[in-house]
Amino acid sequence: MKMMTQRRLYYLDNNATTRVAPEVVEAMIPFLRDHWGNPSSVYAFGRQAARDVESARERVGALINAEPRDILFTSCGTESNNAALHSALVAHPEKRHVVTTAVEHSANIKFCASLEKQGFEITLLPVEPDGGLDLHLLEKSIRPDTAIVSVMWANNETGVLFPIEEIAAICRSKAVAFHTDAVQTPGKLKIDVKDLGVDFLSLSAHKLHAPKGIGLLYVKRRTKYQPYVMGGGQEQGRRGGTENVASMVGFGRAAEMAMAGWSDENTRVRALRDRMEKAILAKIPDSVRNGDPTSRLPNTSNIAFDFVEAESILLLLDQAGICASSGSACTTGSLDPSHVLVAMGLTPARARGSIRFSLGIYNTDAEVDYLLEQLPPIIAKLRAVSPLSPQHAAAHHGKAAQHTQPA
Numbered sequence: 001m002k003m004m005t006q007r008r009l010y011y012l013d014n015n016a017t018t019r020v021a022p023e024v025v026e027a028m029i030p031f032l033r034d035h036w037g038n039p040s041s042v043y044a045f046g047r048q049a050a051r052d053v054e055s056a057r058e059r060v061g062a063l064i065n066a067e068p069r070d071i072l073f074t075s076c077g078t079e080s081n082n083a084a085l086h087s088a089l090v091a092h093p094e095k096r097h098v099v100t101t102a103v104e105h106s107a108n109i110k111f112c113a114s115l116e117k118q119g120f121e122i123t124l125l126p127v128e129p130d131g132g133l134d135l136h137l138l139e140k141s142i143r144p145d146t147a148i149v150s151v152m153w154a155n156n157e158t159g160v161l162f163p164i165e166e167i168a169a170i171c172r173s174k175a176v177a178f179h180t181d182a183v184q185t186p187g188k189l190k191i192d193v194k195d196l197g198v199d200f201l202s203l204s205a206h207k208l209h210a211p212k213g214i215g216l217l218y219v220k221r222r223t224k225y226q227p228y229v230m231g232g233g234q235e236q237g238r239r240g241g242t243e244n245v246a247s248m249v250g251f252g253r254a255a256e257m258a259m260a261g262w263s264d265e266n267t268r269v270r271a272l273r274d275r276m277e278k279a280i281l282a283k284i285p286d287s288v289r290n291g292d293p294t295s296r297l298p299n300t301s302n303i304a305f306d307f308v309e310a311e312s313i314l315l316l317l318d319q320a321g322i323c324a325s326s327g328s329a330c331t332t333g334s335l336d337p338s339h340v341l342v343a344m345g346l347t348p349a350r351a352r353g354s355i356r357f358s359l360g361i362y363n364t365d366a367e368v369d370y371l372l373e374q375l376p377p378i379i380a381k382l383r384a385v386s387p388l389s390p391q392h393a394a395a396h397h398g399k400a401a402q403h404t405q406p407a
């Protein structure tokens with residue numbers, strides 16, 4: 001048998017997904033191996049599984065300061081986002097307008113595009129050059145027939161944060177339901193659904209060192225809810241489908257760990273990210289940070305490297321064992337520039353040369369040092385052969401090199 005040699009992995013793409021924590025794996029194994037009963041069964045073996053699901057619900061509820069019964073487990077963040085919008089529209093059939101932003105995850109953008117095809121009206125709010133929102137414009141865009149406003153808390157590509165509490169207050173004053181996609185926030189920001197004042201909030205376990213295929217939707221008490229996935233009476237009749245017990249237990253364990261360690265870990269991750277970003281911007285000419293440097297997640301840095309294509313950078317980083325990304329992992333393979341960066345007003349060329357580095361609790365100083373050693377020669381090598389680069393143009397046209405912004 002051919003032996004695979006294992007390369008060292010430098011994983012700097014924690015907004016795409018996170019490593020499942022060993023403690024989470026440990027918590028899940030008994031549910032895959034021994035306690036595999038169906039929580040809906042009447043016998044004790046099934047009833048025990050139902051109790052384990054409820055204790056997982058309590059743990060994820062504690063993470064966001066929600067009552068367990070206000071949480072429904074879903075299969076992922078995408079489903080949670082779709083379900084919130086779907087519910088608001090079905091619960092209020094006379095309202096056919098949705099307000100959201102141009103920089104949401106494709107889980108919202110694509111769902112809204114499909115709603116538009118069905119005859120609903122969608123307002124996609126623009127963003128400022130630093131990725132921020134004009135709240136006055138948001139307020140003005142709410143109409144009597146608006147069923148729901150859906151605005152993400154933290155942008156997955158730039159880490160930029162929107163003022164969710166203020167937006168929730170605007171929506172309350174207009175008696176419109178408010179949903180936030182908080183998928184990128186757990187473990188990085190303190191989440192308190194009561195302080196935030198949201199009606200719906202989405203999370204996904206795989207961004208929090210728990211497995212893929214499990215998420216949650218918080219639905220504020222007394223909010224009308226119409227199921228998106230229909231079938232059995234699971235989740236108090238709000239989401240059909242036999243429960244993914246092991247993953248729910250894993251999500252619960254990860255939530256508990258995040259609560260115990262999130263603030264210390266974030267102080268460390270933020271310092272690591274700031275050191276990485278400062279050094280990249282200092283070492284590499286014509287590199288620019290994208291997005292508001294202050295109001296953003298502690299772990300994310302999005303940097304444009306002029307005159308090069310992000311895909312080429314990623315390939316060479318991959319050869320060095322480093323994982324990073326351009327845009328969202330969900331749009332990888334698309335040659336279009338990131339819709340988030342374009343909405344912020346970046347030129348398509350600059351957007352195409354942008355890379356997202358997203359750190360996590362398992363990253364070390366040594367890993368950042370390795371990136372800082374590998375990245376500058378990669379960019380220099382690509383610029384030397386890039387037709388976009390002034391050095392290249394000068395060499396080919398016999399002119400002096402000039403540093404200009406790409407078109």
Ligand SMILES: Cc1ncc(COP(=O)(O)O)c(C=O)c1O
Nearest residue numbers: 076077078105107156181183204
């Ligand atoms: C902001 C945001 N929303 C939604 C999603 C979708 O979550 P899931 O992968 O669990 O469907 C992601 C995943 O990248 C995300 O970053």
